[in-house]
Amino acid sequence: MLDDNLVxxxxxxxxxxxGLPGKNLMSIAGKTMIERAVASATDWLSGSKVDxxxxxxxxxxxxxxxxxxxxxxxxxxxxxxxxxxxAADVIRDYFGSPDVMIDLDGRDPWIVYLQPTSPxxxxxxVEEAFNMLTLGVRAVVSVxxxxxxxxxxxxxxxxxxxxxxxxxxxxxxxxxxxSAYIPNGAIYIFKLSDFIAAGAVPVTNAxxxxxxxxxxxxxxxxxxxxxxxxxxxx
Numbered sequence: 001m002l003d004d005n006l007v008x009x010x011x012x013x014x015x016x017x018x019g020l021p022g023k024n025l026m027s028i029a030g031k032t033m034i035e036r037a038v039a040s041a042t043d044w045l046s047g048s049k050v051d052x053x054x055x056x057x058x059x060x061x062x063x064x065x066x067x068x069x070x071x072x073x074x075x076x077x078x079x080x081x082x083x084x085x086x087a088a089d090v091i092r093d094y095f096g097s098p099d100v101m102i103d104l105d106g107r108d109p110w111i112v113y114l115q116p117t118s119p120x121x122x123x124x125x126v127e128e129a130f131n132m133l134t135l136g137v138r139a140v141v142s143v144x145x146x147x148x149x150x151x152x153x154x155x156x157x158x159x160x161x162x163x164x165x166x167x168x169x170x171x172x173x174x175x176x177x178x179s180a181y182i183p184n185g186a187i188y189i190f191k192l193s194d195f196i197a198a199g200a201v202p203v204t205n206a207x208x209x210x211x212x213x214x215x216x217x218x219x220x221x222x223x224x225x226x227x228x229x230x231x232x233x234x
Contacts, residue, residue, distance in 0.1 A: 002049055002133065006109040009041035009050045011071065012090045013116050014081055015059025019220040024062055024116050026225060028232050033219070034062060037116040038069040043123035049130060050112060056080070056094050074100070087113070088200045095192065108193045113201065117219040118186035119228050121211075129187045129209040138194055139206035142187035144216040151177050181208060184216035 013024045013034055020026075024033045031039070034055065041053045055066035056074045058081035063073040079085060080093035091111070094100060110133070112126065121142075129140045151169035154162045164170050169177055187209060190202045217228045 002110055002130075005107045006051045007049050007112060007130075008109050009053040009112040009114055010091065010094070011037045011041070011053065011055045011066070011114050011116055012087065013037075013055055013057040013059070013062050013066070014076075015057060015062055016081070016083075017220075018083075020222055020225060023219055023225065024057075024059075025065060026219075028119050028225075028229050032065055033116040033119055034065045034071075035069045036119050037114050037121075038066065038071050040114060040121050040123050040126050041112060042070070044127040045124060046127065048123070048127070054094065056090055086200075088195070091195060091201075108191055111188075111190055111192055111195065113188040113190075115185050115218075118184065118216070119219065120215045120217050120232060121186040125209075125211065125215065126187055129189060132207045132209060133189065135207065137205075137207040138191055139202040140187065140189040140209050141203055141206040142184050142209045142211050142216075143181035144184040144211050144213055146180060146182050147213070149174070149177065150180050150182075181210070184211055185218050186211060186216060 017023050026033060028036070038053055038055070041050045042048045053071040054074055055063065055071045056076045057063050057066070058076050063075065067073050074094055076090065077093050080090050112130065114121070114126065129142060132140050151166045153165040155165055157163050183203065188201050194202045214231050217224065217231060219225050219228055
């Protein structure tokens with residue numbers, strides 16, 4: 001609970017995966033991706049502010065694993081489980097369902113969106129990100145530094161010629177370029193009303209919670225999983 005409003009941790013976990021089938025139930029250091037995500041919503045040093053943790057999935061094995069880990073489970077619709085569905089579609093699928101048993105009672109809940117494919121994210125990370133809300137911000141997004149600077153990005157035009165996406169970068173010393181960050185997918189915190197108004201997860205003007213590249217490992221392929229396993233089991 002924060003400011004008399006519910007805090008809902010929302011974990012999206014589709015059963016299908018083209019890059020690494022079954023990844024959400026794969027284990028690192030004795031815990032599945034689902035179990036690690038649920039733990040990050042509840043295992044806070046000062047006591048979690050999360051009132052309920054929801055796992056949305058189309059896969060019965062994932063839902064069973066989530067329930068055993070202490071989460072509330074939700075069977076998502078066929079569209080929300082499709083390749084075309086976005087994160088916003090999955091959130092709308094849950095909050096627009098008549099099967100949702102959470103009574104909002106007119107309150108505007110905080111949503112803590114935690115993708116299970118970020119196994120290096122811990123309860124401490126989520127707690128620190130959540131505590132940034134006390135600074136008066138309405139959204140927090142976890143970010144990391146990219147391996148290569150985006151300022152050196154090039155386009156190729158219809159004639160096969162290179163065009164700098166940021167021409168001014170090629171006229172400056174690298175040391176003079178502003179720091180750049182990318183969302184790492186681990187943590188998004190926002191108000192439900194702001195999500196509804198924007199029709200998407202709010203990112204613009206959100207506070208940045210910075211994580212290292214190792215903490216930001218995101219699993220989409222077997223190579224990603226092997227890297228995460230090496231990081232977390234060393």
